[in-house]
Amino acid sequence: MNINPLQPPLLREHDNMVTWDGLFGAAISLSIANFSELENKLLIIITPDVQTAEKYLAELKFFLHDSNIPIYFFPDRETLPFDHFSPHEDLTSERLHVLSQLPNLKKGIVIAAISTLMHRLPPISFLTAHRFNWKIKDILNLTQIKTNLTEAGYRHVEQVIQHGEFAVRGAIIDIFPMGSEIPFRIELFDNEIDSIRSFDIDTQKSIEKIETIQLLPAHEFPLTEDSITHFRQQWRAKFSGNPAESPIYQHISKAQPIGGIEYYLPLFYVQCATFFDYCPGNSVCVSVNGSGNEHANIFWNEIKARYTQLSVDSTRPLCKPEEVFVPVPELFSQLKNFTQIKISPHTPLPSPALTVDHRNPNPVENLQRFIATNPGRILICAESTGRREILLELLKKNRVDIQLIDHWNAFLNTTSKMALTIAPITNALFLSDAQLILITETQLFGHQTIPTRRSKKRVQDPDSIIRSLAELQTGAPVVHLDHGIGKYIGLEKIITDNVESEYVTIEYADRDRVYVPIHALHVISRYNAANSDSVALNKLGTNTWEKAKEKAAKQIRDTAAELLKIYADREASTGFAFPKPTDDYLAFRRAFPFEETIDQRIAIDAVIHDMTNAKCMDRLVCGDVGFGKTEVAMQAAFLAVMGGKQVAVLVPTTLLANQHAQNFQDRFSQWPIKIGALSRLQSTKIQNETIQKLNEGKLDIIVGTHRLLNSQIKFKDLGLLIIDEEHRFGVAQKEKVKSLRAHVDILTLTATPIPRTLNLSMTGMRDLSIIATPPAKRLSIKTFVYDYDEIMIREAILRETMRGGQVYFLHNIVETMPTIIEKLRDIVPEASITFAHGQMPEKMLEKTMSDFYHQRFQVLVASTIIESGIDIPSANTIIINNANQFGLAQLHQIRGRVGRSHHQAYAYLFVRNKKALTKDAERRLDAISELEDLGVGFQLATHDLEIRGAGELLGESQSGHMEAIGFSLYMELLDETVKALKAGKAPPDTFVRDKGPEIELHICALFPENYIHDVHSRLTLYKRLSSCENFNAIQTMKSEVIDRFGLLPEPAQHLFDLAYIKIRAKVLGVQKIDVNKLFGYIQFNDQPNIDPKIIIDLIQKQHQNYQLAGKNTLRFKTVSDKPAERIQMVDNVLQKFE
Template sequence: RREVLIELLREHQIYPKACADWNEFCGVEDRVCITVSEIAHGLVLTEPDIAVVTESQIYGQRAMQKRRRVKRGPDADAIVQNLTDLTIGAPVVHLEHGVGRYMGLEKLSGDGYDAEFLLLEYAGNDKLYVPVSSLHLISRYTGASAEQAPVHKLGTDQWSKARQKAAKQARDVAAELLDIHARRAAVQGQAYHIDENEYNSFANGFPFEETPDQESAIKDVLADLASPQPMDRVVCGDVGFGKTEVAMRAAFAVANSGKQVAILVPTTLLAQQHFQNFSDRFADWPIRVACLSRFNTTKQQNEILEQIKNGKVDLVVGTHKLLQKSIRFKDLGLIIVDEEHRFGVRHKEQLKSMRAQVDILTLTATPIPRTLNMSLAGIRDLSIISTPPMQRHSINTFVTQWNETLITEACQRELKRGGQVYFLHNEVKTIEKICHDLRQLMPDARIEFAHGQMPEKQLEQVMLDFYHQRFNILVSTTIIESGIDVPTANTIIINKADRLGLAQLHQIRGRVGRSHHRAYAYLITPPESAMTDDAKKRLAAIESLEDLGVGFTLATHDLEIRGAGELLGENQSGQISEVGFSLYSELLERAVSALKRGEVPDPDMPLNTGVEIDLG
């Protein structure tokens, strides 16, 4: 925020000097200085002749007043399980007969009365009629896309074999996880004594109200740190739902106890952003924050390495360079890993080997379903943040055909309120032409483009310039899907949106709406006659799924499988796809329970009693 404010002042020919504190300000001759402080209101002094102007006076923003919030709204997982919104042809899992396609409800007569049945279609056009009273045997299939879901053959052992194989793999996974858990429990780590007064003072510096899920995650993390067993917790939540604050509380607890903290991020740009955020948050505390990235000169880098070794740096943010053997910490206590799935296999293995030595906190936006969380309770420590922040609005979404007037109006409205615009065009070969066309439409706007085939440093510079508001419309490919957080960007226009998958559309749309401003998404498509049926369904779904958190759950079944792969190992994804996610979770939960009791799980044991249906 300091960088953005400096840029804004420079545009008005005001060039402030950055000062670390009040003493430094009093000792310099510059007439205008800028610093980070907790002061909320400005003041004017006559002796000496000094005016203090705060950020809230310039932007009109103020800290949120904390008040109790009642947790409300629908349970996202209940919606996923709800079979009433199934579309015709959607894959479902019957516990006794396997994966088939839902073909609708039918009324059948027998014994003098009518009854309603679900019609399921299996391989070879075989049909199965399931009475509504037996709905407990059926669950929505998640595990692969609807087109790639397996369809089993009735009256064969295909389903029982698939189920047995999945049960055996679930047993192996459970045994491996329990082994890791036992080894961690045997190691005596650092149990932190957290000074309550100092911690509460730091927590009060958070200008927003914590969501219930956030409070729960913070409580989990602090309990882990107070325990002598090394922490290995995953905090999972949609982008902008407050994972970073959870990490900051953990970092404060550890750094304030005299240990060092390393924050590991996948890209240089994210390192810069985290460094800025942590520097601002820790500005009033004697905790020294540093950043190791390509933006450092060799001299700066060597100085930081020396300070890490001597313990003069308490908290360091960096990319995988932090894992290099040349970097020696004086007393490392906590590693915070942001988006671990974006690191390479070698770096993941290095982290795995460190898990028993230091506390590790992993942050991920890849959804990890609560069903999996339940089945791993007590083995893998998970905290899920599914409640959106109070000031987050749902994103107004419109599906429309290419219309130059609409595009111009959407951009101009955003720019007039001081915001920025993402224009997504996922074709590298025509991106410059689109950029040129937009410049013709809006000559007053500052427009640049970015794509993954640009030299890395050039791409980083463009993204950094957009973050610092040096231009206001970014034309980009899908590389923005997991980029830096730009809170001033609150309109996104997605060209040829019919070519993107539902989960990808949801994630890209999530690049906007990260502040209290209302956000807008425009999905540009060809005429309906030129789109596939699947594309129409995806666009209708994304347009209707505006509820925060619920949309996240519904739109990301394919990502849930990736989330499961991250927790259990990538080789599990195949088995999950074969039997569906719900059943795999049940098999895993059963295996964990049996092994905890010292029993051997029986893969042949029936999961539920089947219901015989006499269709006469």
């Protein structure tokens, strides 16, 4: 029957199979949306593939914008049949959440691809048995809880950072439940739950109190003793051969999950379930876009082909396909248990000619003719806010009266003839009965425009990232300020005078060792240099280390003088002080659709501070691809325009210029700010018009390539230059930028700064901001390095395309690209493949990238032109051929092309022969594969510094001196020298760090191992505590430690007490405090910060307790065996001097 999407027919009592005809495009989603509001039933929307499922999800959310009907998406595992990978924890979390909701969902919508529904699932009883709630006042047995969580698949870790993890520290349990968007912290009082709080993954600090939480199992399989026994019995019964040879059997026997274990689900259960076993009896299955036998059979054939290909591995025997997947006949037999609606594909009517023609004096003449001849009401759907504003301006300019509306129901309730909204609709919709018409941008402009990508706390001090000891592995080289380069051995407990203390052990030449007290860790830093693996260890008792420091100091003085000249020129230049932020700026800032991360907020505030000062800004904002650098630039641009200045945004490629221009149009759409673009893709006429507007001050913001630096362009009043990826520009362009630095504010954005840029930033010549906080749901990129393997290439491409995604295949030799394309078509004949490189005509290149963005192709074979390309959220796999030929910064930038969505992203780095790689190439590939974590752009740049021998600073080779004392110490000495020269003081001949007072109270002061188990956590906390410079820093850290690990045991309390004493002693000019059971000694430096009269008064009035014991030493009497009393006594003595 032909269906009216606004009034779809209700089901009759005995309807088993209903066909809806006459629907196409958005009419299908609109029909389903209205049907869901009319019927009290659960609708299962079955699509032919994942990509179509996501399309219907977006459209249904638009049509049901203000409805209370729940809409769920049941995600695919995103792995190939019988894969060696397991789904990401976030996917498993989402799947288990949907399955837990299904049985009791009486009304709502669940969307899934037909291939997803063909996977067998755990029985409902599994979820019931392993789902439980915790609430305030519940009694928990901690031992039993650990067992239950482990059996439910949760991983016991030191610090919870992702779904399926839990940590126990004394009376505190941290857990990130599956199905939850946030982790929780449970605090026990005895065995009773005293509080439940959500907490932040990055800072590990509590956020708000919660009354109750629900826990789902962490996997789709159990790891109880009974289930493991059942698994082992089924394995031995089903498979021949020795189970001990199978890693899967061995891992599960030890209750350890292994990649791909989901394809052995039948061995855990007597009988698996299917998706439809979870669905209520009143569910209605809606098949759309021909999601029937054809697509199910295609997937079943892929299952059988994979089974045949992989079943030869005797260490990884496979369950039969029908045991793990639902065969096509069984699938459609199960569907017959539910009422079915089949929406037959319908060929749309020819679309009327509505194309906007900018060559016509009236560009919207076609649209106006259509409006005049159609009595119905019309809704135009724009793809983004910026596109909506551009359309609105175009229509109003040509006298088309139109109303802005927010959602579908607002359009139905208005009487306006024409309306404009933002909606994810890609196909037109004509409702002749209701005289309603939906028009898309595709109809108006002939192709889809590229919308902006939107991304939804951790504060990273640039210096601390470099010098952090958290990454130290046993055997890694470290630098001790007094003794030189040694090898980190670990933390070691030593007992002296019956007091246990913890020390960092460093080994030097001839196996001599130095033990550094945990309160003095600020004298240690990591050794970063090109030869970290083979660096010679210093020999104790010689002057080699002092000579190395002296040589470095002498050479650094010359470098510092050069740096100071640059700095002086910059300081002397008088720039423009922009007005302080107004209410308009605050409104613009609030309009950012996502909460600013802490890193973003700090970077923005730093930029605003720079711009409102008369000194010219020169700031580098470093952050991984997609971490929000552009928003920092946009807020700076807004402030500049509001201050009456023009803004230029300089980007390395025309494709990027187009996308940045679009992004700026979107973000500034609500403000009367004129934005233009300039690139070679434009006609000469348009370029000349843009330049004229720019010179006359009729454009506020211009986005373009190096064409912006052409001498033909004379800005009327340029106030801010924003540079994206400065290292992509040539020498001539950089010199032009350099000439602007003296009188224009400059903001540079980069994902991986080149080492020289980084060096300049770290020495204060340019200011540096780091954005290291990833967007919400952004996952790290799994990175692999392999010898070239066509089977692995096929798997990588299919793994991505089968979940609806796309693949970059990077091949940087244009001449052999046709050969590679033909080879790929042989390897993966089912994938659609196109190509892009810099030697193509630019308009063809733009069309290719636009086609790839709109998913008209699945694989893009490309050169490094994609390095600074447009954002393509659906591309989440990149294959890099001959990866050893790229630099580390370039590999990081290229890898950043993927992982722009919440899907797990993969990077495959292929080389011809791993064994034949050079040492540098091997280290580069090791570095990129090891640093999978998000926000590692800064660390990668420092790795690049190490690999290149720290490069050249200001054109003068520094590598020898940097290698002699290590990058961290070198930069610290350079910084101190610059500061000394600035202050008019003589720079140091060598480097002596103020170690602060030496405090020895002969008490146990440490973090006990049974309080903080992880040695790296203890080491990091010791380092942080020794670097605290005031009481507030100590108090903040103490609060954090209690929050994370529970109430402080006595030795940990003593550790913080000593830190307080050290701060107080340093202020007073105390050099050393030594207190035992009978006497205490306080040794002052030569110029203490105390009144001598106080000491004299103490000695005269309390001579039995206080006496001088030498020139600068005060002796006092103590009679206490108790550490707390001894601490209090020292504190009291110091207070007398304040």
